[in-house]
Amino acid sequence: MTARFKDLCLDAGDHHLIADWWCAAMGYERREVAEDWPVDWPVPIQDPEGRGPLIWVNPVPEFKAGKNRMHIDVQGDVDELVALGAKVVRVEDDEIEWTVMADPEGNEFCVSAP
Structure with missing residues (x-):
């Protein structure tokens, strides 16, 4: 290893x-x-x-520029994360089974239902 x-x-x-x-x-x-x-x-x-x-x-x-090459995946509630200050970048749809969000500085992360 x-x-x-x-x-x-x-x-x-x-x-x-x-x-x-x-x-x-x-x-x-x-x-x-x-x-x-x-x-x-x-x-x-x-x-x-x-x-x-x-x-x-x-x-x-420096400020974030462009898409993250690596990101955090979490299980959680999208509405609660938005209430904390996150932004929805892309909602779950026919292509993805999670919601893409961004923290207050724009770092993307993915949220799946618990």
């Missing part, structure tokens, strides 16, 4: 805002970091039940 999956990373202009958004959307929580952890360092968020991967929300200076 050459490599093994470790963590997932998500780029964001306002990495604290997006980390908190994903925590609210997925029931994640911020992972504890050292007291002297610089505010401009990535924010690690985790599934409190330990089932999902650790996600690092990384600060980047």
